[in-house]
Amino acid sequence: MEIDSLINKTIAFVQSKLKEFDGGHDWFHTERVWKLAKSICAKENAGNLLIIELAALLHDIADSKFHDGPESLGGDMAYDFMINEGVNKESATHVREIINQMSFKSRMTEKSISSIEFQIVQDADRIDAIGAIGIARAFNYGGFKNRAIYDPEKPLQEYSTIEAYKKSDAPTINHFYEKLFLLKNLMNTETGKAMAEERHLYMEEFVKRFMKEWDGKA
Ligand code: ADP
Ligand code: NI
DSSP states (O other): OOHHHHHHHHHHHHHHHHTTSOGGGSHHHHHHHHHHHHHHHHHHTOSOHHHHHHHHHHTTTTOGGGOSSOTTHHHHHHHHHHHHTTOOHHHHHHHHHHHHHTSHHHHHSSOOOOOHHHHHHHHHHHHTTSHHHHHHHHHHHHHHTTOOSOOTTSOOOOOOSHHHHHHOOOOHHHHHHHTGGGGGGGOOSHHHHHHHHHHHHHHHHHHHHHHHHHTTOO
8 A cells, every 4th residue: 555645544543533532642742743753763764664653643542541441452453453454464563562562551661672663653752741842731631630730748759550640639740750850861762862851951941940930939
């Protein structure tokens, strides 16, 4: 099948699936990850572009935060879609692996070692969680979950299980310390590292300023 037509069909499929989810997790997140992944692939001059595009586009079609099914649901749905569209088994299997590895659990572990395609798509997804976009997404998610923006009485927490993370009512500022500030050191590619550096500094400035204003000092 023509690659362009496969990508267009994939976009339509993903858009129909994502309609069910919240605003910070919508098609535009996927579109940004897709663009970031393509540009990291070009800068690194590495990886199979079709695998990268398919994995980026399909990576969030069934986020486990929004359903009670198994973590592997998204990967399985993506696999069935690809096989239906005539993608060969080997490529479809690789894309499914990337999607499954990007699920929540692997994000809590140290740097992943896997294919360059996985590394690039994971970097793209992590970059979209930081910087100005990352700040906006965090507060959007916090609002969706009806969480406070900040509460000095609520300590930072580590989550040992997915259930604890899903149930948490921690304020959104905590999320910066629990996840967003950690992402810079988890980047796989040199291109990803450089992009994360700038976005990280921007978030640090934001939180500094936030605390000053909280205390009425600015
Ligand atoms: P992604 O789609 O980038 O893989 P997630 O599914 O983990 O990321 O989360 C979607 C968005 O919601 C991200 O921008 C993330 O930072 C944000 N988010 C996730 N958990 C929280 C939380 N507890 N508080 C605030 N924002 C959160
Ligand atoms: Ni994502």
